[in-house]
Amino acid sequence: MWNKIGRIVNRLSETLDIDTARALDIFYRSQVCKDLHNPETELYTKGDIYILNDLLNEIRQ
Numbered sequence: 331m332w333n334k335i336g337r338i339v340n341r342l343s344e345t346l347d348i349d350t351a352r353a354l355d356i357f358y359r360s361q362v363c364k365d366l367h368n369p370e371t372e373l374y375t376k377g378d379i380y381i382l383n384d385l386l387n388e389i390r391q
Contacts, residue, residue, distance in 0.1 A: 335366070337378045342385060360388055 335357070343353035357363050362385040365371040373381060 331366075331374065334374065334378065334381075335363075338381055338385070341378065341382050345382070345386065356389065357385065360385055362388055 339350060339353045339357050342348075342357060343350045346353065348356075362373070362381060365373045365384075366381065367374075373384075
């Protein structure tokens with residue numbers, strides 16, 4: 331799972347043009363992070379881009 335989180339955080343950092351530490355903070359404070367760690371949502375089975383898009387949508391709201 332930590333590899334998946336790392337890839338998502340790196341893509342978030344690139345997409346938003348922010349440093350990795352800030353992207354990691356945004357990720358860990360998000361509902362997407364909570365959902366990713368919840369086996370009932372099965373979000374962990376989705377691709378990195380899918381999860382990144384969910385995260386970006388959450389940030390925009």
